[in-house]
Amino acid sequence: MTALALYNGLPTQTVPSTNRAVAYGDGLFETIKVETGRAQFLPLHLRRLIRDCARLDIALDEIALRSEIAQLLSQRESGVLKIIVMRESFARGYFAPPHSPSARLLQFFPQVFVDDERSHLGVAVRLCRQQLSEQPSLAGIKHLNRLEQVLARSEWSETAIAEGFMFDRAGRLIEGTMSNVFLVRANKLYTPRLHRCGVAGVMREIILTRLAPELIPAIETDLLPIDIAQADDVFICNSLIGIWPVRKIECLQKTVGDVTLALQQKLTQLIADEAR
Amino acid sequence: MTALALYNGLPTQTVPSTNRAVAYGDGLFETIKVETGRAQFLPLHLRRLIRDCARLDIALDEIALRSEIAQLLSQRESGVLKIIVMRESFARGYFAPPHSPSARLLQFFPQVFVDDERSHLGVAVRLCRQQLSEQPSLAGIKHLNRLEQVLARSEWSETAIAEGFMFDRAGRLIEGTMSNVFLVRANKLYTPRLHRCGVAGVMREIILTRLAPELIPAIETDLLPIDIAQADDVFICNSLIGIWPVRKIECLQKTVGDVTLALQQKLTQLIADEAR
Numbered sequence: 001m002t003a004l005a006l007y008n009g010l011p012t013q014t015v016p017s018t019n020r021a022v023a024y025g026d027g028l029f030e031t032i033k034v035e036t037g038r039a040q041f042l043p044l045h046l047r048r049l050i051r052d053c054a055r056l057d058i059a060l061d062e063i064a065l066r067s068e069i070a071q072l073l074s075q076r077e078s079g080v081l082k083i084i085v086m087r088e089s090f091a092r093g094y095f096a097p098p099h100s101p102s103a104r105l106l107q108f109f110p111q112v113f114v115d116d117e118r119s120h121l122g123v124a125v126r127l128c129r130q131q132l133s134e135q136p137s138l139a140g141i142k143h144l145n146r147l148e149q150v151l152a153r154s155e156w157s158e159t160a161i162a163e164g165f166m167f168d169r170a171g172r173l174i175e176g177t178m179s180n181v182f183l184v185r186a187n188k189l190y191t192p193r194l195h196r197c198g199v200a201g202v203m204r205e206i207i208l209t210r211l212a213p214e215l216i217p218a219i220e221t222d223l224l225p226i227d228i229a230q231a232d233d234v235f236i237c238n239s240l241i242g243i244w245p246v247r248k249i250e251c252l253q254k255t256v257g258d259v260t261l262a263l264q265q266k267l268t269q270l271i272a273d274e275a276r
Numbered sequence: 277m278t279a280l281a282l283y284n285g286l287p288t289q290t291v292p293s294t295n296r297a298v299a300y301g302d303g304l305f306e307t308i309k310v311e312t313g314r315a316q317f318l319p320l321h322l323r324r325l326i327r328d329c330a331r332l333d334i335a336l337d338e339i340a341l342r343s344e345i346a347q348l349l350s351q352r353e354s355g356v357l358k359i360i361v362m363r364e365s366f367a368r369g370y371f372a373p374p375h376s377p378s379a380r381l382l383q384f385f386p387q388v389f390v391d392d393e394r395s396h397l398g399v400a401v402r403l404c405r406q407q408l409s410e411q412p413s414l415a416g417i418k419h420l421n422r423l424e425q426v427l428a429r430s431e432w433s434e435t436a437i438a439e440g441f442m443f444d445r446a447g448r449l450i451e452g453t454m455s456n457v458f459l460v461r462a463n464k465l466y467t468p469r470l471h472r473c474g475v476a477g478v479m480r481e482i483i484l485t486r487l488a489p490e491l492i493p494a495i496e497t498d499l500l501p502i503d504i505a506q507a508d509d510v511f512i513c514n515s516l517i518g519i520w521p522v523r524k525i526e527c528l529q530k531t532v533g534d535v536t537l538a539l540q541q542k543l544t545q546l547i548a549d550e551a552r
Contacts (some may be wrong), residue, residue, distance in 0.1 A: 015290060019298075022295070022360065083385045093429075093454065095433070097428065147300065147419055148413070152303050152370075177370055
């Protein structure tokens with residue numbers, strides 16, 4: 001994996017090893033689709049980044065960031081722009097001064113976006129065993145502590161499965177490993193509330209505030225597996241894929257197993273013996 | 277902050293910017309005290325590192341690691357050895373192949389250890405507002421997703437306060453931001469269970485398995501704030517500080533406030549009026 005990268009405006013393939021992103025995942029990121037040099041929905045991405053930097057009390061040089069984005073995208077290529085904002089290193093240990101300055105790592109991964117049949121035909125998803133922990137202090141933020149997603153994504157390697165749905169420890173549907181989830185039922189649109197955990201994606205916000213209002217009532221609420229089962233439509237979304245219909249959710253059909261059969265037979269026998 | 281550092285055995289001050297430690301905090305670390313070139317309790321640290329790499333399905337080149345430790349400590353200096361193991365970068369996105377190889381970052385921070393009066397006189401600690409989320413998949417592991425500790429440590433900057441106690445979302449005492457906690461009561465030693473969250477420190481293990489057995493029965497259990505209040509002794513520990521007594525826990529003494537007083541007076545008046 002190679003990427004064109006700028007660290008605080010300077011071309012580089014490395015970051016300082018004392019960086020707090022390396023040590024603690026102390027930072028945030030944005031993943032933005034770029035078509036011929038144009039970053040899609042850039043104002044929304046920057047607004048979220050600025051808001052979430054404030055939540056983590058990280059100072060961000062917005063002017064430098066905007067100038068670096070322009071610099072990195074000047075080749076007018078298509079691909080993925082990833083912005084990582086990292087709290088600057090201080091002394092060894094967790095403490096950092098209030099409103100600490102941050103370093104900016106911008107990476108550009110060239111990619112040609114073709115009409116993706118998954119956006120028409122839909123995708124298959126699985127249900128992840130790895131659960132999300134509840135942490136209101138971090139809920140909604142696209143921060144760099146992503147081990148839960150890494151563990152969830154390690155549960156499958158079949159390329160036929162596009163995404164995995166993740167639940168919190170109370171069994172509520174929260175999101176996909178790299179997407180947000182929406183359900184349609186009886187002409188209403190539902191998506192999980194993200195005040196306990198999950199990432200509040202920019203595409204999710206676009207759907208809730210820009211696309212749905214003239215089409216269908218949209219509701220943020222708690223959703224359970226039964227709500228997935230009873231949904232008319234299901235789709236996932238993020239800034240790179242846009243909206244992908246979900247065609248198939250990991251199947252729960254079973255056959256009659258040998259152990260069940262053997263136990264049934266033994267129970268029948270036991271009941272017969274007891275009745276004698 | 278400067279440190280002598282090796283990345284996969286090569287001297288450097290940087291790591292690749294595509295590293296999964298930078299992107300996701302996808303890795304683990306150890307912090308080890310070094311006196312004149314000798315890493316204290318190194319076998320215990322390496323055993324934990326190897327065990328927790330296995331839990332995250334990260335492959336570790338132990339032979340290379342041991343050789344790099346020897347290389348970095350060959351100057352026979354005193355200080356802090358930090359080992360960071362990071363899952364190697366793969367394609368963009370969360371997926372990594374099973375049992376992925378890892379990169380090793382070793383940092384050495386020179387420090388002269390003097391007899392610390394805090395280990396004799398004890399320290400003051402506070403109670404943190406930031407709670408720990410429960411995540412059994414990651415509980416006990418000294419991994420790189422440390423935003424909860426960063427947020428907790430940002431709650432105070434007074435140097436007179438040495439540590440902050442952290443609780444889980446059910447109110448159970450778990451650990452300090454950078455230490456484990458023990459309570460003594462009625463000739464028994466208690467420390468929080470770490471199967472839901474927290475870091476299972478090497479010094480904690482040494483106390484439980486090597487120091488306590490010939491001295492006092494030691495019990496891992498769920499502990500609440502009332503248990504801190506009722507404890508005879510409290511101490512914190514980690515590999516760098518050893519054992520520090522806790523002398524003072526954030527004071528909860530209050531004075532009689534103006535609002536309380538005013539409300540009392542109004543209530544007295546109301547009761548008198550009603551009785552008329």
